[in-house]
Amino acid sequence: MTNGLTRRSALVLAAGAAAPAMAKDDVNGVVPKGKMRVWQLGEQKSFDTLELVERKIPTPGPGQALIKVMYAGIAARDQGIAMERFPVPRGPRPKTLIPLSEGAGDVIAVGAGEQRIKPGVRVTSNHWANWINGPWSPDNYAADVGNTIDGWLAEYTLLPAQCLSVLPDSVDYRDAATLAGSGVTAWHALHEVARVRSDDIVLTLGTGGVSSFGLILAKAAGAKVVITSSSDEKLARARELGADVTVNYRANPEWGKEVVEKTGGRGASVILENVGPTTLDQSMAAAAVNARIVMIGTGREPEKPPRINGMYLKNLMLKAISAGSVEMVDALLATMAHNRLKAIIAKEIRFAEARQAYYEIRDGDPFGKIVVKVS
Numbered sequence: 001m002t003n004g005l006t007r008r009s010a011l012v013l014a015a016g017a018a019a020p021a022m023a024k025d026d027v028n029g030v031v032p033k034g035k036m037r038v039w040q041l042g043e044q045k046s047f048d049t050l051e052l053v054e055r056k057i058p059t060p061g062p063g064q065a066l067i068k069v070m071y072a073g074i075a076a077r078d079q080g081i082a083m084e085r086f087p088v089p090r091g092p093r094p095k096t097l098i099p100l101s102e103g104a105g106d107v108i109a110v111g112a113g114e115q116r117i118k119p120g121v122r123v124t125s126n127h128w129a130n131w132i133n134g135p136w137s138p139d140n141y142a143a144d145v146g147n148t149i150d151g152w153l154a155e156y157t158l159l160p161a162q163c164l165s166v167l168p169d170s171v172d173y174r175d176a177a178t179l180a181g182s183g184v185t186a187w188h189a190l191h192e193v194a195r196v197r198s199d200d201i202v203l204t205l206g207t208g209g210v211s212s213f214g215l216i217l218a219k220a221a222g223a224k225v226v227i228t229s230s231s232d233e234k235l236a237r238a239r240e241l242g243a244d245v246t247v248n249y250r251a252n253p254e255w256g257k258e259v260v261e262k263t264g265g266r267g268a269s270v271i272l273e274n275v276g277p278t279t280l281d282q283s284m285a286a287a288a289v290n291a292r293i294v295m296i297g298t299g300r301e302p303e304k305p306p307r308i309n310g311m312y313l314k315n316l317m318l319k320a321i322s323a324g325s326v327e328m329v330d331a332l333l334a335t336m337a338h339n340r341l342k343a344i345i346a347k348e349i350r351f352a353e354a355r356q357a358y359y360e361i362r363d364g365d366p367f368g369k370i371v372v373k374v375s
């Protein structure tokens with residue numbers, strides 16, 4: 001395999017090369033005739049109201065790509081989207097919306113005029129379909145894969161070609177299906193905001209999707225890593241995966257001090273705040289002087305607001321982020337290929353049982369990501 005193409009996709013492209021030139025409004029590639037199975041949101045009352053239905057396989061229009069889905073990934077926000085609780089936009093989504101923001105598969109066909117993405121390539125998407133590069137804008141919610149436009153939980157999905165990234169050969173579909181929500185968020189925090197270096201001590205809270213990527217990406221950058229968890233078993237696993245320091249936040253509610261003690265009095269110079277305002281006081285206590293704290297978790301409001309005065313003595317930087325751009329997904333894929341990184345995947349669930357993925361992530365047991373095997 002070369003140039004990001006599988007052997008199979010190279011054959012498809014070779015066959016495509018011999019084909020006659022297309023009419024202007026033709027699709028490039030072959031759209032299978034027949035039906036596909038898709039999950040759709042349905043009533044959005046509980047995970048049980050997600051529906052598995054059949055639809056005609058769609059034809060891509062200009063700017064679109066039809067993808068045969070291999071894997072889809074689930075992230076924390078998908079729970080809120082399935083239950084009408086995710087706040088942007090307010091209210092229910094169309095019952096027919098296909099959920100899940102993360103996935104990977106093969107491009108089968110593209111709409112007229114598409115030059116960048118070709119049939120046969122292996123791809124993943126960014127979930128902000130309009131955020132190609134540059135600074136964040138809340139307008140990105142207008143085209144949010146799995147939230148305001150169709151997502152990945154289907155045998156075939158139609159996505160804007162501009163949000164797709166071609167997979168390097170060494171990144172498999174399963175790992176690529178964990179990047180649009182979790183992987184790119186950790187990448188954005190570490191490389192775009194914190195500019196992580198090998199002399200940093202990175203604290204990443206919890207053992208969920210974002211934190212597991214925080215661990216592997218910070219280690220790949222040569223930094224020391226501190227992980228917190230409610231479970232000693234998960235902390236043991238974190239050490240196996242390379243964490244240098246582990247702290248049980250349930251056993252010690254004042255865990256910020258413990259982080260400082262276990263890092264030789266220095267504290268963490270980069271913090272991935274994967275929980276939210278409720279843990280910010282402890283994160284500030286765990287911080288080194290001049291630390292960069294990246295706000296990622298969107299958990300509930302705390303009963304008492306965090307003591308922001310704590311920021312001044314240490315000159316802390318606080319910056320919130322919203323996942324990442326297509327350009328960041330490309331950079332993450334290049335880093336994964338260069339360092340031969342693998343996602344930490346806790347569980348793989350079959351397509352027909354996809355509801356189970358929602359229950360698993362709600363119950364909070366996995367260390368790392370849960371993925372759905374589609375094909």
Ligand SMILES: NC(=O)c1ccc[n+]([C@@H]2O[C@H](COP(=O)([O-])OP(=O)(O)OC[C@H]3O[C@@H](n4cnc5c(N)ncnc54)[C@H](OP(=O)(O)O)[C@@H]3O)[C@@H](O)[C@H]2O)c1
Pocket residue numbers: 075076077181182185205206207208209210211228229230231234249274275279295296297298299321322323324361364365366368
């Ligand atoms: N801003 C963004 O761009 C962005 C992007 C992705 C996700 N998010 C948000 O970030 C948060 C994490 O997302 P995720 O997908 O990684 O979730 P997840 O896979 O469901 O993981 C959640 C983890 O949080 C940990 N946790 C819960 N309470 C904690 C506490 N008090 N201290 C430390 N850890 C605690 C748990 O770890 P243990 O089980 O080990 O205790 C759990 O595994 C969610 O709020 C999500 O909505 C935001």
